[in-house]
Amino acid sequence: MAGGFVALYTQDFTTTSSITVTHNLDRVVCAVRVLIGFEVRNDLVESIIPSAADPRNVIIVTLKASNSGVMQIIDSDYIWGSLPTPEGAAALENNISGSTFSGSFTGSFIGDGTALSITETDTLDDVTGRGNTTTNSITVNGITSNSNIILTGALDATGDIDNAGTYNGIQHYTSSATDPTAPAPSDGDRYYNTALDMEMRYDNTRTKWLSVESSVMEFGRNGNTGGGSYYRGPGNRAYSSASGRTAEFNGTIVSVSYTRTDTDSATFEVTANGTGIATLASSAATGKDITLNGNFTADQILAVKNQTGSNTTRNVLGWIRIKWRV
Numbered sequence: 001m002a003g004g005f006v007a008l009y010t011q012d013f014t015t016t017s018s019i020t021v022t023h024n025l026d027r028v029v030c031a032v033r034v035l036i037g038f039e040v041r042n043d044l045v046e047s048i049i050p051s052a053a054d055p056r057n058v059i060i061v062t063l064k065a066s067n068s069g070v071m072q073i074i075d076s077d078y079i080w081g082s083l084p085t086p087e088g089a090a091a092l093e094n095n096i097s098g099s100t101f102s103g104s105f106t107g108s109f110i111g112d113g114t115a116l117s118i119t120e121t122d123t124l125d126d127v128t129g130r131g132n133t134t135t136n137s138i139t140v141n142g143i144t145s146n147s148n149i150i151l152t153g154a155l156d157a158t159g160d161i162d163n164a165g166t167y168n169g170i171q172h173y174t175s176s177a178t179d180p181t182a183p184a185p186s187d188g189d190r191y192y193n194t195a196l197d198m199e200m201r202y203d204n205t206r207t208k209w210l211s212v213e214s215s216v217m218e219f220g221r222n223g224n225t226g227g228g229s230y231y232r233g234p235g236n237r238a239y240s241s242a243s244g245r246t247a248e249f250n251g252t253i254v255s256v257s258y259t260r261t262d263t264d265s266a267t268f269e270v271t272a273n274g275t276g277i278a279t280l281a282s283s284a285a286t287g288k289d290i291t292l293n294g295n296f297t298a299d300q301i302l303a304v305k306n307q308t309g310s311n312t313t314r315n316v317l318g319w320i321r322i323k324w325r326v
């Protein structure tokens with residue numbers, strides 16, 4: 001009924017600060033009156049919260065201190081004419097879809113009689129970005145990049161990518177002292193190796209992680225070098241099984257190139273502590289092989305020789321290219 005403040009429900013309470021009021025009015029309560037003796041003491045109210053289980057019929061009133069008195073539910077039609085629907089009730093009624101909720105949330109949503117709580121318990125959250133052909137913008141550490149970006153894997157508590165994020169088809173793993181294996185790497189994938197202090201790239205042809213950085217080692221001789229003899233290096237010093245370049249880290253010989261003034265059949269051989277690890281057959285004045293895959297380990301002595309059984313070479317200038325690995 002319209003009019004004054006008519007009590008629609010009354011409930012006594014004795015020596016308590018928390019009163020559960022089951023009014024069964026089937027509506028969201030809009031007005032509460034607290035009587036202590038014959039005096040209205042709404043100033044004692046700490047909070048009024050609809051019940052999560054039955055918000056249209058039950059409320060929980062919390063007082064600032066324990067008291068005894070009467071709790072009244074008041075007809076508020078005089079004020080509103082009809083009780084309003086809470087803002088956003090349609091979105092809160094059953095659930096929240098992932099496309100309509102963003103930001104952070106603490107607490108519970110109350111809809112159709114069931115409390116919906118959002119609680120973060122994971123330390124890792126999957127992240128997936130857009131994979132279409134439009135230009136998208138992402139900002140990382142204050143730098144904005146416009147490109148085709150897809151993040152996969154997970155972010156840890158500090159926001160780092162734990163597994164791998166894909167950028168224009170290349171996976172970028174977190175920094176590590178060891179080669180990443182999950183998700184499985186593909187050709188061109190990258191990570192930063194903290195032990196080598198180098199950027200690493202996955203070489204699918206050689207099926208291993210190799211440094212983006214490469215190092216060149218020279219060899220040659222102004223004159224003849226017979227089969228089984230070593231070429232010379234810096235200072236015109238002859239290489240040998242114990243004289244050459246001491247390997248700083250584990251590594252791989254990835255290429256050999258040369259020029260010479262003769263064309264007799266011969267084979268250039270890269271050695272580690274005297275043992276051959278990569279070869280290039282030669283019968284021309286110039287040549288190269290960029291597909292080599294000769295492994296060596298840290299502290300071995302790298303050198304180059306004219307392989308035993310080869311013809312004599314003349315006036316050779318040559319280079320081997322090294323990439324590092326763990």
